[in-house]
Ligand SMILES: Nc1ncnc2c1ncn2[C@@H]1O[C@H](COP(=O)(O)OP(=O)(O)O)[C@@H](O)[C@H]1O
């Protein structure tokens with residue numbers, strides 16, 4: 001059974017269709033990419049999966065059961081964790097205490113009795129932010145703050161991790177280490193669904209990629225299939241006619257900042 005199934009989800013904000021009949025999956029042991037230009041609906045999909053946004057239509061299933069109308073905290077208890085594109089750490093707490101809070105809440109809910117210190121230190125070390133442990137969360141670099149969000153998410157031992165642009169702010173070697181960590185987390189049997197603009201990272205670490213454009217899934221496949229897909233190139237690069245032999249199409253590569261051509265589709269109300 002597939003761990004996460006997003007089934008024909010639609011999200012409308014007034015006349016704006018942010019997500020348009022999107023269907024995709026993420027499964028245990030895999031890193032799944034959700035990519036697409038700015039405004040394509042990626043964060044809105046994460047909000048629907050984690051329960052912050054009610055879909056206009058469609059269903060979300062987790063472990064085979066519909067979670068479409070469950071509140072956020074019950075989805076979290078079932079094993080869904082997420083990080084935020086706009087960082088959401090507790091700014092006035094230390095890095096260590098941010099992770100400790102998550103750990104202790106999770107421990108309280110699950111009846112775990114052992115003290116948190118060793119687990120928290122291990123998590124800080126695992127994601128590579130132990131050096132920042134005693135600093136206030138609002139004083140650390142953005143890359144480290146993203147890793148803090150990941151550590152906090154892992155403190156709740158999620159089966160599914162939703163990571164929204166986790167590598168922005170990381171330098172190249174940090175990004176490589178981050179890719180290796182994602183692989184490890186997947187190899188532990190977790191499912192990782194990641195929104196990410198760093199195409200080198202996406203192409204090297206993802207098992208499968210779904211591409212969103214104007215809220216709709218326009219392609220699903222392996223990194224090699226996605227790289228070779230004309231529709232994907234068009235969505236990212238904004239060409240109106242990829243079949244035009246005079247149009248040279250650059251391969252998707254590098255830290256691509258997608259053009260904001262895909263403001264969501266306007267429909268007549
Ligand atoms: N709460 C909201 N109210 C109105 N429009 C929204 C809201 N959230 C997102 N949108 C719009 O929905 C579209 C998709 O946004 P988003 O999911 O953030 O895209 P992405 O994460 O792919 O960049 C955009 O056009 C955005 O302006």
Ligand SMILES: [Mg+2]
Pocket residue numbers: 042043044085
């Ligand atoms: Mg987003």
